[in-house]
Amino acid sequence: MNVKEKELSAKQLSVFYGEKEAIKGVSLDFEAREVTALIGPSGCGKSTFLRSLNRMNDTIGGVRTTGEIWLDGININDTGVDVVLLRQRIGMVWQRPNPFHKSIYENIAFGPRYHGIKNKKVLDEIVEDCLRKAALWEETKDRLHQSALALSGGQQQRLCIARSIAVKPKVILMDEPASALDPVSTSKVEELIAELKRDYCIVIVTHNMHQAARVSDKTAFFYMGKVVEFDETHKIFTNPAEKQTDDYISGRFG
Numbered sequence: 138m139n140v141k142e143k144e145l146s147a148k149q150l151s152v153f154y155g156e157k158e159a160i161k162g163v164s165l166d167f168e169a170r171e172v173t174a175l176i177g178p179s180g181c182g183k184s185t186f187l188r189s190l191n192r193m194n195d196t197i198g199g200v201r202t203t204g205e206i207w208l209d210g211i212n213i214n215d216t217g218v219d220v221v222l223l224r225q226r227i228g229m230v231w232q233r234p235n236p237f238h239k240s241i242y243e244n245i246a247f248g249p250r251y252h253g254i255k256n257k258k259v260l261d262e263i264v265e266d267c268l269r270k271a272a273l274w275e276e277t278k279d280r281l282h283q284s285a286l287a288l289s290g291g292q293q294q295r296l297c298i299a300r301s302i303a304v305k306p307k308v309i310l311m312d313e314p315a316s317a318l319d320p321v322s323t324s325k326v327e328e329l330i331a332e333l334k335r336d337y338c339i340v341i342v343t344h345n346m347h348q349a350a351r352v353s354d355k356t357a358f359f360y361m362g363k364v365v366e367f368d369e370t371h372k373i374f375t376n377p378a379e380k381q382t383d384d385y386i387s388g389r390f391g
């Protein structure tokens with residue numbers, strides 16, 4: 138049996154940009170080996186919430202966060218938490234592919250090397266393993282030392298996903314990872330998400346409700362900085378409990 142366990146927990150999380158409260162006391166649990174989609178109209182706080190899960194909001198001036206986020210028995214919002222190690226445990230894939238201006242090989246090897254792996258044979262194995270998991274090995278095995286920037290946008294995004302798993306995270310956060318891609322690349326990224334959820338807890342922001350319905354197990358509907366409804370994805374899309382959710386998924390606003 139696939140035993141589910143809570144991987145990451147946000148408790149009463151609020152995020153302020155100056156005086157503006159963009160996230161208002163949100164509590165959500167994310168389980169291992171599941172994909173959770175965050176949906177909602179533009180400006181409702183999905184990306185702000187996602188970025189708070191590995192403290193990427195720390196990099197934005199004037200942001201204040203209250204509440205707790207628990208991973209492995211640690212509240213990651215505590216002072217003294219090493220954010221570099223935290224982002225090894227909770228990786229991030231952005232909307233636009235952002236490979237390093239380095240070779241395909243170096244894009245993957247950089248993180249493990251930074252975290253102490255120096256042995257070339259081990260690094261070679263990690264590079265191959267991650268590229269295989271990202272379904273990119275066949276396309277890149279003969280050009281590993283060429284620039285990652287020569288790859289197509291879809292390949293670059295799969296490389297960024299491969300890069301995120303190279304440091305063995307527990308959680309992968311994805312902010313609209315396919316919205317800049319063509320339909321074929323989008324479906325490859327969606328297939329990849331389905332593969333990766335065997336090993337990781339994945340949280341994905343998407344504007345595309347068909348995508349949320351296809352890739353996620355659970356869905357949280359955000360509206361004006363709060364979670365209106367959080368449930369199994371098929372329930373949210375077929376029989377939501379809240380009228381606001383129903384109005385949004387049926388296109389009556391947003």
Ligand SMILES: Nc1ncnc2c1ncn2[C@@H]1O[C@H](COP(=O)(O)OP(=O)(O)OP(=O)(O)O)[C@@H](O)[C@H]1O
Binds near residue numbers: 154159177179181185
């Ligand atoms: N850097 C920032 N400084 C000030 N306000 C911000 C900043 N980033 C976001 N906001 C505000 O916080 C609120 C939530 O924005 P956020 O980008 O998280 O929403 P979203 O649901 O992800 O939107 P979208 O779907 O359009 O990407 C919005 O009112 C936005 O204007």
